[in-house]
Amino acid sequence: MAATRSRSKLLWDVISYVVLVGLAFIAIAPIVWTFLTSLKFEEDIVTRTMQYIPSRITFENYVKLWNQSGYPVLVINSLIVTTTTVLLCLLTGTVAAYAFSRFQFKGRTQLMLGYLVVRMFPAVLMIIPLFIIMRQVGLLDSTIGLAIAYTSFLLPLFVWMLKGFFDAAPKELESAARIDGTTRLGAMFMVVIPIARNGLLATCVFVAIAAWNEFLFALMLTTSQGSRTWPVGLQLMVGEFQLPWGMLAAGGMISILPVIVLFAIVQRAMVAGLTAGAVKG
């Protein structure tokens, strides 16, 4: 009996490994293939016989993309938009998450549900009026305007995720500080936020990745090179100049590099935060 159980456990362990390795392969194969393509000469990409391992390697695609296509400007714009979005979320969202986590008050549940429901509003329905409003107040085609638009779907997410981290921070230290005469304001900034700093970092990274990746709002709300972000720039290059595959692959690799690095650094805290919010929600 015990022997059959341990044998069946071994069997399932083996199956699990096969499944996990297979899925991991499927998950990263497109990334690896894009990377390999970005290192090939264009004539090696469009050749009749498929080269699985590049026979010769070049960095020309990266150099050309960086020097000839205005890609640096796109990346800088994306950096500005991403930073501004994270700052807006930090400034307004941190205190809101703290309020939801620490206080019981009238309308709390309804308001929290409201923050969840706004995510259901169709992006297209919001973008058209946002386009009109932004044009009226002169924020159309600006990095600030785009960052403000991003808070529409990222701020509710930020608040929910961070609330989960605040919930997990023990309340005793805060109470101790309060007894010592610290104000609520002091307790929030000197005790709770420092305790939850890993969660705060993870939440910021999650919002940053989403802002960095965003395509639809950026496509609609930016119209010139001055504020265009990289996803829109890359997409337009494909459409307008028949971007060679090698350069497109290079652009993709440059753009996802920050995402991969950030994800690898904070993935554990981020996964915990995402799931904490979801389990309770």
Place this chain on the structure above:
Amino acid sequence: MVEARISYPPPLTLWDRINPVRMIGELSETRYWMYLLLIPSALLITAVVIYPTLYGMQMSFREMRLNRPDLGTGWVGLKHYQRMLTDPIFWVSLRNTAVWVTSAIALEFLIGLIAALALNRNLPGSKVLAVLILLPYFLPNVVAGHMWALMLDPRLGVINDLLVKIGWLEGYKAWFADPSTAMAAAIVVEAWHSFPFFTLLILAGLKGIPSDLYKAADIDGAGPFAQLRLITLPMLKTIIAAAVILRVIGLVNSPDLLLILTSGGPGRSTQVLSLYAFQTAYKDFNFGYAGALSVVMFILLMGFAWAYVRLSKVNED
């Protein structure tokens, strides 16, 4: 005791009176504090979500065409909604949306569940594998789309080459140019991109299931599939429901991936509702009709969420 009573706090200095930190600190002791904390985010959300959405809804009852200013922006009542009833593209889009959302989510759920169950065994090395498996979810749509477009390309796609080599295909196939395969190919890309979302949530749910349940089931002689059906899935019901709803919202609302892969073509074979609304607004500049399409999409989504929550609640009782 008496001495303690008469020790007053020192008088406030001028700096104390105007020191902003002290003033906010004092404010934080009032009972309005939590509302003050909520005001900034509530104002921002009102400005960028609530107001634009209401604006968009009233827009759907107006004539609003950017390329026809001569028509003005007058009130047209239900004209756009009536047009929808006889608009064949609307009905095609509605059907495609249903196919797109159900197939993609079924696939994502299945792969996500299998990955989560395997990861939850905490085998050595599964942490590294988890990072690799979760990675696609964090990649941008634009890059995900082009990576797969490259691999499925009719002239130089590596997937075509592999399928030909193992004999499943006669020759290279133009997956996105053939109306019979375009939707299926897009669904594969979407499933690859978002199955980690289900893995993530289900994995979190699995951690919350007490291990006693499985021990008891072991003693009763329940096999792994019985345990999955009788313990794991029922215990995960809430989290699966939440994951499905969030994913449905995401998929119905965002036309990004299809916009990048196919723009709704070939023909109308991958035209979904969100993409149709988007193109009505930004290709035809018919904001009124695009607004009406979005409102209908929103109502359908709300109806779905409501029915889905009701159904999963009913099953619980």
